[in-house]
Amino acid sequence: MSISPKISVSAVSKHYDSVPILERVNLDVETGNFCTIVGASGCGKSTFLRLLLSQELPTRGTIELDGQVLPDEPTPNRGIVFQRYSTFPHLSVEENLILGDEFEQSRTLGRLFGNARNKSREKVQDTLQKIGLYEARNKYPSQLSGGMQQRLAIAQALLKEPEVLLLDEPFGALDPGIRQDMHELLLGLWEELSMTIFMVTHDIAEAFKLGTRLLVFDKIRHDPDEPSAFGATITYDLPLAEKHNQPPPDAHDLFGKPAK
């Protein structure tokens, strides 16, 4: 019996104002995979995550989740940590999370009161424990370190208990030591919650260390007279069987070479 993929991307292209950004992207990802994504700046990595979230729709092609074409709007089964994250500065850590939960439920319930609000608070406190921010729950975002702010961003995404977690360079701004802590935290959450993860990073060592699969986005075709004539696609799709891999010495050769 073959297992159907969690995410199936078929012949997806994305154009902005008729400029091709992504071209004919094909990808099947099984449940529980941790896909790390690398590629040159501006090649469409964030766009690809926005397509997986349904924040953008493909110009052509389809994306399926569990065999169903994605709905046209974000749904709670997909969570994202954006490249640039902003919290509400006048709300504490805990209030930021409760507000996020209220937004999610408010489409059906309106603002949360009484039992619903207590339930939401319990869920928030549980998530704060998981992510190691419980002690800091009454602080304001400006009082948090960079690592703690990223924890808050991840907590916000986890609150919806997503099956698919999308991370857009979540640790780019963090010091190496704190990055290390965040790697351990993320790998722990990934195993505990059995999520399927897509994570964009500019750090090839991070991509090798965290992923079970490395996806490289690049252009196959170049027109020197018109650099925006063609979009990017997945040019390398490497299985990374072992955790805590080190990149091979020629890892940087991955960029700029088309797939075989």
Ligand SMILES: Nc1ncnc2c1ncn2[C@@H]1O[C@H](COP(=O)(O)OP(=O)(O)OP(=O)(O)O)[C@@H](O)[C@H]1O
């Ligand atoms: N809403 C939009 N309208 C028009 N063009 C857009 C829009 N969003 C992105 N683009 C363009 O699409 C291209 C890909 O952008 P994207 O943000 O996906 O790149 P990226 O690979 O994530 O880059 P980086 O590594 O710098 O984050 C860029 O040329 C960008 O200018």
Ligand SMILES: [Mg+2]
């Ligand atoms: Mg980006």
